[in-house]
Amino acid sequence: MMLHLLIGRYATIMLVIWTAGAFYLDDKAKPASRDEKVDYRYWIRYGQERLHFEIRRQQEEARSTGKVAKNVILFIGDGMGLSTITATRIYKNQLAGGYGEENGLSFEHFPYVGLAKTYEVDSQVPDSAGTATAMLSGIKINSNLAGLDARAKYKVCDRSINEKAKVENLITWAQMAGKDTGFVTTTRVTHATLAAVYAHTNSRYWECDSKVPEEYKDCVKDVARQLVEDEPGRNLKVVLGGGLNQLGVPVEQEDYVFCTRDDKQNLVEKWKQGRKNYLFVNTSRDLMEADVSKVEYLMGLFSPGHLPYALERDTSPDGQPSLLNMTVQALKLLSQNPKGYVLLVEGGNIDNAHHEGYARHALHETSEMDDSVAYAAEVTNPDDTLIIVTADHSHTLTIAGYPERGADILGSSNIMEELRGHDILTYANGPGFAGHNNSNCSQDYWREVSEKERQDLRYRPFAGWYAEKETHAGEDVPVYSRGPHANLLSGVFEQNYIAHVICYSACIGPYATYCDVTDFPKIDAAKPNSVGTLSLTYFHFFVVLLSLLQEIKLFC
Numbered sequence: 001m002m003l004h005l006l007i008g009r010y011a012t013i014m015l016v017i018w019t020a021g022a023f024y025l026d027d028k029a030k031p032a033s034r035d036e037k038v039d040y041r042y043w044i045r046y047g048q049e050r051l052h053f054e055i056r057r058q059q060e061e062a063r064s065t066g067k068v069a070k071n072v073i074l075f076i077g078d079g080m081g082l083s084t085i086t087a088t089r090i091y092k093n094q095l096a097g098g099y100g101e102e103n104g105l106s107f108e109h110f111p112y113v114g115l116a117k118t119y120e121v122d123s124q125v126p127d128s129a130g131t132a133t134a135m136l137s138g139i140k141i142n143s144n145l146a147g148l149d150a151r152a153k154y155k156v157c158d159r160s161i162n163e164k165a166k167v168e169n170l171i172t173w174a175q176m177a178g179k180d181t182g183f184v185t186t187t188r189v190t191h192a193t194l195a196a197v198y199a200h201t202n203s204r205y206w207e208c209d210s211k212v213p214e215e216y217k218d219c220v221k222d223v224a225r226q227l228v229e230d231e232p233g234r235n236l237k238v239v240l241g242g243g244l245n246q247l248g249v250p251v252e253q254e255d256y257v258f259c260t261r262d263d264k265q266n267l268v269e270k271w272k273q274g275r276k277n278y279l280f281v282n283t284s285r286d287l288m289e290a291d292v293s294k295v296e297y298l299m300g301l302f303s304p305g306h307l308p309y310a311l312e313r314d315t316s317p318d319g320q321p322s323l324l325n326m327t328v329q330a331l332k333l334l335s336q337n338p339k340g341y342v343l344l345v346e347g348g349n350i351d352n353a354h355h356e357g358y359a360r361h362a363l364h365e366t367s368e369m370d371d372s373v374a375y376a377a378e379v380t381n382p383d384d385t386l387i388i389v390t391a392d393h394s395h396t397l398t399i400a401g402y403p404e405r406g407a408d409i410l411g412s413s414n415i416m417e418e419l420r421g422h423d424i425l426t427y428a429n430g431p432g433f434a435g436h437n438n439s440n441c442s443q444d445y446w447r448e449v450s451e452k453e454r455q456d457l458r459y460r461p462f463a464g465w466y467a468e469k470e471t472h473a474g475e476d477v478p479v480y481s482r483g484p485h486a487n488l489l490s491g492v493f494e495q496n497y498i499a500h501v502i503c504y505s506a507c508i509g510p511y512a513t514y515c516d517v518t519d520f521p522k523i524d525a526a527k528p529n530s531v532g533t534l535s536l537t538y539f540h541f542f543v544v545l546l547s548l549l550q551e552i553k554l555f556c
């Protein structure tokens with residue numbers, strides 16, 4: 001009895017504190033000032049704000065069942081694993097003069113987070129083409145293929161198998177629903193993630209005709225040709241990135257990157273044929289000065305291969321646009337369609353930087369993608385636009401040692417004597433091994449690195465095992481989301497589930513009929529997904545109701 005009374009009093013006091021907190025505080029904790037680091041009140045305030053945010057989120061969820069995603073924006077940070085996100089959160093805030101750790105990236109304020117299992121049908125640690133196919137087509141496939149199910153084999157083209165193995169994806173389904181579609185990327189527009197958008201190929205590396213083995217030239221088109229000749233590629237309203245070489249546009253001899261065309265076709269000219277209202281651009285100025293709201297088809301290729309890293313970009317008007325610049329113009333064009341759009345934004349150079357062991361570039365590329373997410377979140381309405389931010393897979397980056405609070409994330413951790421000079425960020429493998437080892441093992445096996453050396457844009461932190469290219473990593477990747485039915489992306493799930501949620505939320509493809517009734521979602525026992533949504537929603541509603549009732553009782 002006494003205990004009950006005590007608990008009741010305590011709960012009442014807490015409720016009053018919480019309510020007061022809810023009225024006076026934002027849902028986003030402000031970054032701690034340098035003094036607040038040691039002030040216990042900061043942590044109490046943070047806890048209260050977060051609690052308020054979560055409770056509001058649950059109430060919001062109970063109200064949001066009838067909404068449909070007219071628009072979908074899928075952000076894929078290629079290789080943006082959790083350690084990359086944490087390190088970027090710190091890096092970005094340190095650039096602005098803060099401690100770093102308490103910072104939150106734009107998408108970390110989204111209401112829902114889930115974890116996606118990224119393995120492929122034949123691989124524990126996946127590649128980008130197979131994982132992108134999972135996210136866009138809703139099925140898992142074999143590693144290094146795009147748009148072909150697991151019956152198809154890597155680097156082996158068999159016409160009859162490919163015919164059966166071809167999988168459609170949500171880009172096609174969105175086009176069928178009358179929506180506009182497009183993508184922007186910092187890589188070649190023919191690179192792995194994009195190949196999954198529009199191509200069906202037994203190898204993601206068959207980007208040019210010169211890469212397709214002679215014996216398969218009649219069996220499968222190179223990825224670049226599929227972009228301009230086939231559906232859904234040629235129906236894309238926005239194609240922005242790099243890859244002049246792959247599309248056969250003449251460039252300076254020394255600019256040859258990855259592959260060129262043997263057939264000497266200029267695929268940009270081919271893309272222009274039969275279109276009336278199109279725009280092709282190849283500089284930042286031409287992209288940004290165009291009134292894209294009057295353009296129907298937009299293609300921009302700003303580099304012979306991948307775009308340069310953001311920190312090494314030519315920022316002059318004749319140079320390359322940022323991912324944000326491309327996102328701004330893409331959304332301007334696509335949002336003209338009253339039926340909505342599906343846009344894929346890829347932070348593709350995050351992955352390229354990690355493979356090279358360039359930690360600083362990887363963090364900066366992630367920070368640039370965060371700018372694009374912030375913009376997209378600002379100009380869209382969560383009532384009709386589903387935004388998902390995720391990665392296709394992780395990398396071997398680790399944040400370690402015992403650096404003090406606010407230590408330069410790109411610096412070293414000196415607290416343990418045996419880890420003297422230890423980079424805070426290290427890789428499990430990659431080219432970063434070389435450059436740290438002494439040829440002479442008698443005394444110090446590892447070379448001392450100066451802080452000045454660490455400031456170099458292309459400084460490679462230590463890697464534990466030598467490899468020419470650092471590899472992907474196999475742990476789950478986070479999925480952040482907001483908008484209609486974003487709550488379905490909570491918990492731990494297989495990566496291919498993302499496509500199912502997008503289609504369900506937007507009423508396209510296999511889930512197109514779910515919007516036919518006014519009291520959406522329809523209950524249909526044969527379709528477990530719709531039952532799942534409904535019970536989940538009611539469950540949350542009851543939890544909120546129950547806790548409210550309990551709180552009221554405590555006042556008596």
Ligand SMILES: *C1O[C@H](CO)[C@@H](O)[C@H](O)[C@H]1NC(C)=O
Pocket residue numbers: 438439440441443444
């Ligand atoms: C070998 O190690 C010693 C002791 O650290 C160092 O002084 C010397 O420069 C190293 N030699 C080479 C070739 O790295």
Ligand SMILES: *[C@@H]1O[C@H](CO)[C@@H](O)[C@H](O)[C@H]1NC(C)=O
Pocket residue numbers: 244249250251281282
């Ligand atoms: C870029 O486009 C302009 C015309 O808009 C053209 O003159 C120039 O050759 C193009 N450069 C490349 C590399 O495609």
Ligand SMILES: *[C@@H]1O[C@H](CO)[C@@H](O)[C@H](O)[C@H]1NC(C)=O
Pocket residue numbers: 288322323324325371
């Ligand atoms: C392009 O984006 C960068 C930031 O990413 C910004 O500083 C610049 O002003 C943008 N350019 C235009 C023309 O909007």
Ligand SMILES: *[C@@H]1O[C@H](CO)[C@@H](O)[C@H](O)[C@H]1NC(C)=O
Pocket residue numbers: 433434435437438439440466
């Ligand atoms: C460091 O290791 C790499 C890779 O094993 C090797 O190629 C290189 O020669 C080594 N460097 C030194 C100074 O021993």
Ligand SMILES: [Zn+2]
Pocket residue numbers: 079128351352355472
């Ligand atoms: Zn990769």
